[in-house]
Amino acid sequence: MATIHLHNDAGYAQRIRARTHQLQADEPASNGGTDTGAAPYELLLAALAACTSLTLRMYADRKGWDLGTIHIDARFSRDDCGLENIERTVTFGNTLTPEQLTRLGEICEKTPVTKTLREGTPIRTAFV
Numbered sequence: 001m002a003t004i005h006l007h008n009d010a011g012y013a014q015r016i017r018a019r020t021h022q023l024q025a026d027e028p029a030s031n032g033g034t035d036t037g038a039a040p041y042e043l044l045l046a047a048l049a050a051c052t053s054l055t056l057r058m059y060a061d062r063k064g065w066d067l068g069t070i071h072i073d074a075r076f077s078r079d080d081c082g083l084e085n086i087e088r089t090v091t092f093g094n095t096l097t098p099e100q101l102t103r104l105g106e107i108c109e110k111t112p113v114t115k116t117l118r119e120g121t122p123i124r125t126a127f128v
Contacts (some may be wrong), residue, residue: 002018002059003018004017004018005017006025009035011033012026012027012031012032012033012034013025013026013033013034013036014026014037015038018030020089022035022124023037023043024038025036025038025039025040025043026038027039031102031124041045041076044076044117045068045074045075045076045086046074046077047112047113048074048086048088048111048117049062049073049074049088050113051110051111051112051114052072052088052090052111052113052114053070053072053115055107055108055111056070056090056104056107056108056109057070059104059107060104064101065096066094067091067093067096068092068093069090069092070090070091070093071090071091071092071093072088072089072090072091073088074086074087074088075087086117088108090104090108098113
C-alpha cells in the first residue's frame with residue numbers, strides 16, 4: 001500500500017523518497033541534528049493530520065458538505081510514566097451543524113492512519 005526509501009550518508013539528516021516526492025527528516029540542533037527537516041514524531045503527526053484532512057474532505061465531498069478550509073493541529077506527548085498521547089484538534093472554515101460535527105468526529109476515529117496508530121501494527125525488520 002505504501003513504500004518509502006530512505007538514504008543517510010552520515011549524521012542525522014535523512015533523505016526520504018515516497019514515489020516521486022522528496023522529503024527530509026532530521027533532528028533539531030538541540031538533539032544533535034542540523035534541523036534540515038522535520039523530526040520523526042513530527043512526520044508521524046503530519047501523516048496523521050494529512051490522513052485526517054483527506055478522509056474528512058472525501059467524506060464531506062460525497063455528502064455535499066462545504067467544510068471550507070480544514071486546519072489540524074496535532075501534538076505528541078509522553079508523561080513521566082512513559083504514557084504516550086496524541087491530541088488532534090480540527091477546525092473548519094465554514095460553520096457546520098452539530099450533527100455534521102458529530103459525524104465528522106466519528107469519521108476522524110476511522111481514518112486509516114488513526115486506526116493504524118490506535119490498533120498497532122507488527123513491524124518486521126530485516127538486515128541485508
